[in-house]
Amino acid sequence: MQDLEKIHYILGLEIDFLKDKAFICQSKYALSMLKKFNMLNCKSIETPMEQNVKDSNKGDERSFKDITLFRSLIGSLIWLTITRPDISFSVHKLSQAIQNPSIYHWKKAKRVLRYVSSTFDFGLLYKSEDLSIIGYSDSDFVGDRADRKSTSAYVIYLGGNLISWLSKKQDTVSLSSCEAEYKVLTTTTKEVLWIKRLLVELKIIMEENIHMIMCDNISAQALANNPIFHARSKHIEVAHHFVREKLIGGEIKLEHIDTSSCIADMLTKPLSKSSFNKHRANLGVIPRSMFKSI
Structure with missing residues (x-):
């Protein structure tokens, strides 16, 4: 066994320490995800979902042809929720369409990516209390x-x-x-x-x-x-x-x-x-x- 001292990076998680505080984020992973789905230079947005929109079956109901791409995106977003509880509800809603996604769902998933692009360096703060x-x-x-x-x-x-x-x-x-x-x-x-x-x-x-x-x-x-x-x-x-x-x-x-x-x-x-x-x-x-x- 080798003692690598304090942990700083593991499985896409970045950990910073400052006195009695710690910060965990996935900024590198978020950027690589945005690059993978060609959203690195997208227009950013401040919330992952529109308010007062509850109907997941309304909008463009045409089937999204590349189901593998949609599932890959949802899987990537699920991993990001490890340090990003603020997108948990959005990812939860999109996951329900993983078997038969429509173009509407793909657009909503891209909205989450636009939100991530403006908050890619966000993470969880932990302090001693x-x-x-x-x-x-x-x-x-x-x-x-x-x-x-x-x-x-x-x-x-x-x-x-x-x-x-x-x-x-x-x-x-x-x-x-x-x-x-x-x-x-x-x-x-x-x-x-x-x-x-x-x-x-x-x-x-x-x-x-x-x-x-x-x-x-x-x-x-x-x-x-x-x-x-x-x-x-x-x-x-x-x-x-x-x-x-x-x-x-x-x-x-x-x-x-x-x-x-x-x-x-x-x-x-x-x-x-x-x-x-x-x-x-x-x-x-x-x-x-x-x-x-x-």
Whole structure:
């Protein structure tokens, strides 16, 4: 074995260190991807998706002939999401068309590349803080107009640093926004507890034993605290009451948060430029130049 000292580059990931901070990005990989798809000198754009555009089946429905090229692009973008959670929702939506992409999907994929071209040196900032786990969960009720399924999203921080995130369509159709939010609460709780157990195995001592999960849906929070089987909730599977079990056990704590402050919101739907930039900064996604000036 050879000791190569501090890591600086591996599998396309570039790691910089500055005192008690670290910065991880994929700027070289992003530039090579733009060059591969002839978008190196494209016109840049400030958001990866247009706001208020949810219908993935509208637009130019003609089939995109080079399916291999489209799949190659989506695969490249998926690898970029390792350090770029700000494009996770866009890539998640485009991935759903990987079997039969249309020209519309190809244009939307190129829009993501135009966004990447203006933010190729962005990455994740990590800094040394008190260890505590906090999660944000959110869902976009019937966000997919094609099959009426909702989108789940969560972001989880350890000591103020983003370590886990998800943007995924739910497996089944939710009959209410409460049910959609409750489902993602279950997923978020599982991830928080998995991270906690991993830290215990690594013998890392945390400041708090009760971990906070932020949710912007009052109904879902009330259901977790008092699961009365009224008309709106009796159809929810018993498995989802895993959340209440952990609440009673004192392992997690739910707290309401305003929708405009819920960071996971950017992983469920396209946002305005101002909201997108605010949440992106809260995720810890910053340009490399900003890291060096901290």
